[in-house]
Amino acid sequence: MGKLVGVVGKPNAGKSTFFNANTLGNAETGSYPFTTIKPNRGVGYIRADCPCTELGNSCGKCKKGTRFIPVELLDVAGLVPDAHKGRGLGNQFLNDLAQADAFIHVVDASGSTDVEGQICEAGSHNPEEDVTFLENELDLWFLSLIEKGWGKITREAAHSKKEVHKELADKFSGIKVKEWEILAAARKAELDLEKAKDWPEEDLKKFATALREVSMPILICANKIDLETAKLLENSVPTSADSELALRKADESEIIDYKPGDSDFKILEASDEHMKVLEIIKRDVLEKYGSTGVQQCLEKVVSETLNLIPVYPVEDESKLTDKKGNVLPDVHLVPAGTTAKDFAYLIHTDIGDAFLCGIDARTKKKVGADYELKAGDVIKIVVKK
Ligand SMILES: Nc1nc2c(ncn2[C@@H]2O[C@H](COP(=O)(O)OP(=O)(O)O)[C@@H](O)[C@H]2O)c(=O)[nH]1
Ligand SMILES: [Mg+2]
Known part of the structure; x- marks a missing residue:
């Protein structure tokens, strides 16, 4: 049920920065080379309202009612025109991408890199061309x-x-x-x-x-919106991956207090140098766009591009626990429209085969095999003995 999102785009668009910002502190590997050769796999998190606050049984897993649900990310090398014919390291990267459920296409919306990803005069390259080129290539x-x-x-x-x-x-x-x-x-x-x-x-x-x-839908992220020449692209999420990475690092070092996706941060202990950077991020990104967009982009690829909803399985519908007494131990991202029985099958074939009914932990009412799960549902699957 785990989902894999591939981060794609031409070289220098900001793919690795976007990946690092999302996976900061979570990735298995510590440092990333500037030029990505082997694909990096890491875990990012999307936010969801945790049912534990509403249902009055603290789970100890969420932060003040916000649950962080893991989504795996894949950062590959840049794609150049004719990659499908093996240009660049074309085919190999395309094969790496084959396992992805969806793509986030990181576009340099500031137009300061050409179609091959070489630095050019800011604003001189039309980022819309990159969108067409990548789709065409795939x-x-x-x-x-x-x-x-x-x-x-x-x-x-x-x-x-x-x-x-x-x-x-x-x-x-x-x-x-x-x-x-x-x-x-x-x-x-x-x-x-x-x-x-x-x-x-x-x-x-x-x-x-x-x-x-x-089979591989794409969400476009219009990156580098902090730059003056940045253009807003149709159906895209504006992002500044650089700013998000800086804010998350500053939060990790306790320079600021910042939560991914927020429109502001609190200064804890910042030097003059830090302040300079932070003020620019505030002025050019947060105040202008409401956030750096990075967190929003990951959430949108899950909820809209992949159309997934979070569902919480439990063994005991009154205590909201599993067999061992853990409160709301798991959360699964499942396609909207998944029924109670589909869900049982997603957990395990045996559970699907033995499906009897579901119990909605909110209402304590039985639900049938065809019941369509809603986002945030807490459900017990009852099986035949
Ligand atoms: N101004 C600006 N620069 C960025 C942003 N994101 C990435 N960059 C810079 O773009 C360059 C290429 O980034 P990188 O993540 O290595 O690109 P990749 O080749 O697509 O993986 C680096 O110098 C980054 O610091 C952004 O949001 N704004
Ligand atoms: Mg890279």
Whole structure:
């Protein structure tokens, strides 16, 4: 159930800074090289209202009612044009990204790096081009994966009257593409999977794009908004990864008191030098945009791009505990629309198979197999003995 979010973009857009800001103090590895070669994996946290305060049983896991839910992040090297043909370290990075559930595309919105990520005059590069280039690159990568063996699979499926989407899902299991995503992609592209073996190249391309959109959705983060030349991009979250990293570090060193996502911080003990930097962050980022956007970006990719909701399973619905007496020990991020029975299956196949009913810990009422879970639900799954 754990989710993996890939941080993508061209070199120098601020991917590693964004990753470090999110994973500060949580990442397994301590220091990161400026240029990323191997992908870094780390854990970031999204905030959720913890049910323990409302239900009157302190869990000891949240901070004043805010629960921090882990989301894994992957920081890869920059993608350059034609990466899908192996340019840069193209294919290797694309393969690293295959495990991701969604992407955050870090764009240098200040236009101070060109399409290859080389420093250029601030404002001279149009960041909108980067958005198109990256999407195109990912779509072409998907197309190249799809094209391999396509003829054989679709012919065999037609011949043996097997369902094409099942065969294709097998083929794409390496990049975590599921059956329903193949069906959804065909619907989106208005293509008939039954006729897949006769699709012209044009349709195959349309299908590749739709499949990429469905199975690896992207959230754009317009980074470097602290710079004067920064442009706001459509459907993006404005961020200043540099500022967020500085604030989190300053908080860690007890120079300031700052909580990720906040619109302000409290000075604890800052030198003149610190003050200079902090005042700039306050003036150019916090006061202008309301936050550095980094925390918001991670939360948006989870709640909107991936459409996930937090759900808390318990064994004892009155005490809100597990078998060992831990209060609200777990929280899972599940797709909106997950039913009580789906949820049982997500926990364990055996639990799903033995599902009897659920109990909503708030109302203490039974819920059936088809009950759709809501964000923040606390639920006990009752199984057949
Ligand atoms: N002004 C500004 N610079 C940033 C921001 N985020 C990252 N940078 C700088 O951009 C450069 C490249 O950052 P890095 O994270 O290594 O980029 P990557 O190649 O995409 O991983 C570094 O000098 C960062 O300090 C930001 O929000 N504002
Ligand atoms: Mg990097």
